[in-house]
Amino acid sequence: MQLHASLFLNNLQLPPPDGVFALPWSLKKVLGLLAIFGPAAIVASVSIGAGETIVVVRMGAWAGYGMLWLVFLSCIVKGVFVTYLVGRYTAISGQYIGHRLVRLPGPRGWLLIALIVFEMIGAPLGWVPIAKPCGDLLHFLFRDSLTAVADSEVFWENLFTTAFIAMAMIFGLKLSFERLEKQQLVICGILVSGTIMGTLLVRPDLAQALVGSVSIGDLPDFPAWAPQDAIDHPLLTMATTFGYVGGSVFAYIAYSNWIGLHGWGLTGHDDIKAIRAEAFETGRHDYLPNDVEQAGKLRALTAPLRWDVGLGAVVLFIVTAAFMLSGAAVLYPLESRFEGWGLLTEQAHVWRTIHPTLVWIYYVCIIAALWGTLQALPEIYARVMQEFLQAVWPEREWDYNRLKRRICLYVFVVAVAIIWLNIPFDILIQVAGFIMANFAIALIMAAAVYLNFKLPSAYRTHPVVLVGALLSMLVLFVFAGISGWGLATKLAG
Secondary structure (H helix, E strand, C coil): CCCCCCCCCCCCCCCCCHHHHHHHCCHHHHHHHHHHHCCCHHHHHHHHHHHHHHHHHHHHHHHHHHHHHHHHHHHHHHHHHHHHHHHHHHHHHCCCHHHHHHHCCCCCCCHHHHHHHHHHHHHHHHHHHHHHHHHHHHHHHHHHHHCCCCHHCCCHHHHHHHHHHHHHHHHHHHHCCHHHHHHHHHHHHHHHHHHHHHHHHHCCCCHHHHHHHCCCCCCCCCCCCCCCHHHHHHHHHHHHHHCCCCCCCCHHHHHHHHHHCCHHHHHCCCCHHHHHHHHHCCCCCCCCCCCCHHHHHHHHCHHHHHHHHHHHHHHHHHHHHHCCCCCCHHHHHCCCCCCCHHHHHHHHHHHHHCCCHHHHHHHHHHHHHHHHHHHHHHHHHHHHHHHHHHCCCCCCCEEEHHHHHHHHHHHHHHHHHCCCCCHHHHHHHHHHHHHHHHHHHHHHHHHHHHHHHHCCCCCCHHHHHHHHHHHHHHHHHHHHHHHHHHHHHCCCC
């Protein structure tokens, strides 16, 4: 949606909504609203990687239906409130959040630099648990045609994993934002239809699922046949699962940047570059008109954001809940330990025994989910890094493509080293989950609440949404504390 108004830094005039949002309710309007879905599809698709396909399924395999509330809570907190509040600031103010957060009290850009450090430490740790189960699955599928060598199983798994990461990065480097968005929409469609079909075929106990969805705070005892690490550290296991649902912090920050690419809210103004330059220099929001009518118009112009966030949260919940239901309905009764790098292979065996059709549904959904996650990450890393570095050091030129190549090279080298060192699965996801998800997302949510209060009062979010945001921030810090304390206790022995 493009705005066609003259820019007056102290008297900004805004037009009423146009396009699909000006239409009365009809089938045409509904289809038009569905067509808006885009940036949140990337966030949802990226999230449905190791979190949904591996970590969430494990929780279902060990806790049955009792932890569905964790999925529901994470989708509400992250899929709705974090995504919306971070994106809303950019849609209302027209500014990138990094360009405003660089002015936080203290050393220039300390929060931005901290978030970069967290993500760059966690990124290689997060790539390996996504890619290595794929390496194991590919070895399983092609094992009969492979030449036998010493330690062949580990060798071929690591080789397939390295190749999988390399291919994802190569394609990710060449993928534009527009093509990425279209691809992730297709992947979301595959995941929603495939997981719904698979879930219906395994016929989960819906009554138990409903009870598990509303039993917030309940942590069932893990059975004796569950992995010892889960039994010894149940709270850490729970917090890690919560962190992995919804993905890492950079995806949410990139979301606000993508809003600008779509021109939603004030970012669609013809003179948005002048607005941003003025705001970056002054750190003020006085270009927003102190007028109730104009404020109402700007709120109305953010409608695409609300629809996008809503659809993204629905996709995230459907797919995530479906994976946990499958774990609870299929793996839990089989007393499946479901640990190590052979997670996907073990699932494939199970689906095949139930019905031959299921294994192919499973293969398509798994490969689509994991490939979509890895291929989107270079765009996310480079987009956020460029925004943050420009904010901290505006006098320097930060080329998007050059940053993308350098980040990919760094992540690839470190990830490959981790792969061939054969570092255990659990410690990787627990460290990555704490750094990139639980703690870092809690920080960015606190920052988003802070930015909301920096807006003029007429442009702040509705009080009900603000209460939800504050509660979400509290939940995020609680899980960050549980994750951090549990990890420290485990590492200390």
